[in-house]
Amino acid sequence: MEQADALVIGAGAVGLAVAKHLAEAGREVIVLEAEDAIGTQTSSRNSEVIHAGFYYGTDTLKAKLCVRGKELLYEYCDSRGIAYNRCGKIVTATTDAQIPKLEDYIRQGQMNGVDDLRLMTPEEVRTLEPEVFCKKGLWSPSTGIVDSHAYMLALEGDLTNRGGVVALESRVTGLDVSHQRAGSGDLIVQVDDLKLAAKTVVNCAGLYAPDVARKTKGLSPDHVPTPYYAIGHYYVLSGKAPFSRLIYPIATGLGLGIHVSVDMGGQCKFGPDARWIEGVDYHFDDSRRDEFVRSIKAYYPGLDESRLHKGYTGIRPKIGKPEDGYLDFVINGEQVHGIKGLVNLYGIDSPGLTSSLAIGEYVANMLTQ
Structure with a gap:
């Protein structure tokens, strides 16, 4: 042996x-x-997102390790010359009813030690990202992307x-x-x-x-x-990216919502969605396209659907049932x-x-x- x-x-x-x-x-x-x-x-x-750490309850490992990990990751990338973009993130409230959730995120962020969040008016959002529609936005300047x-x-x-x-x-x-x-x-x-x-x-x-x-x-x-599996699809947008920052909806249900990210190569992608599956299977289900279009147009009404193409899938390792929250x-x-x-x-x-x-x-x- x-x-x-x-x-x-x-x-x-x-x-x-x-x-x-x-x-x-x-x-x-x-x-x-x-x-x-x-x-x-x-x-x-x-x-490939570097998260700020405001989604998670204060006493959770996710909160503690995300906030600490963000600091370590940025420092590590600087020390090793790894490409990243501290581009920031805008979380969009597209209805008046969603605005209190942005305020909840700010409170949770402050409790987690993320004290750089602030609310934005629609005009402020459009100054940064002219293509985005929202009733109000939340600005997270420490969020970024990394070449994983x-x-x-x-x-x-x-x-x-x-x-x-x-x-x-x-x-x-x-x-x-x-x-x-x-x-x-x-x-x-x-x-x-x-x-x-x-x-x-x-x-x-x-x-x-x-x-x-x-x-x-x-x-x-x-x-x-017991393991459970949640698949997420990503669609990519051909041509020039209409955004330079991460754009997120309000998180609902299983994931953080179908959001926008622009990778280090300038490729704009939307996703992931979230769907429970029985086992590890990366098959891309293009029937999800209509759901993507609806979700994306809530904050990006100018989406040209002909530019939206199949990307890839990822699977989240879950250890709870859908109803476990x-x-x-x-x-x-x-x-x-x-x-x-x-x-x-x-x-x-x-x-x-x-x-x-x-x-x-x-x-x-x-x-x-």
Whole structure:
């Protein structure tokens, strides 16, 4: 049996950020990635937004890690020369009835330490973005976008520079933590035909994190949530982008609404919507187009539908049913399940990319306490 120090399962943004922090703490880290490249799932199928942190309840991990992660991410991008655009975001109230929600966001932001939000009149909004219709807007200057692929490559580079390894096409097929319970201190990870004995295992498998945990011998099923999946579609707009900032509707239901983002290449895209699905399937359902057009025209009435084209889909890793409403990140360590050295991360959906460095910091601190 091969010996290892710290194993991280999953080479998405969160897994790589965790690995970076562990390596900086002096650990010898191997990242196990099932696919043939890093960041091929949730980390590369999103809006690439750096969120400010005003959507989430003050005492939640999402609030704390988003606000902290935003600061760390901007600093990291500056230090590594990673492309980003602190372009700001306008949240639009398109009816009078929605205006109080903007005021709620400001109050929640202040409670979370986001103190740069302000209301805008329709005239102020149009000064910045002439194509936007709203009754009132909320301006979030610290929101931005990032080149997520360059970010993940930088994290991988930091890891390898400290002697760490990213092992691609290394699918974890089972774990055994019963030896640790018996006092040997080893966590056994099965990777295809290879067995690895490690002191630390961090499960950052994203969509597949509950599946990995469910295959863990010695871990009570009471500590493994049922996975649920919410797919989101993105449409792209051909030609010159009509916006230079992020434009969002009021958040309703499952996600933050069909919003506008302009990536680092200048491509304007709309999405995601949100629909529950049974399993991981990235099929693009173009019948969603009519819903997109209706939603977009609420704040962008000048939309030329002929410029709207199929983009891509992404899947959010959920750990609750549709009727369960808001769900926080779940990061379970020894304090929860009683297994020294094992950390499971569940339900790391939005703002996971923004929070990734803060999550890495949080997990590393958990493992040194």
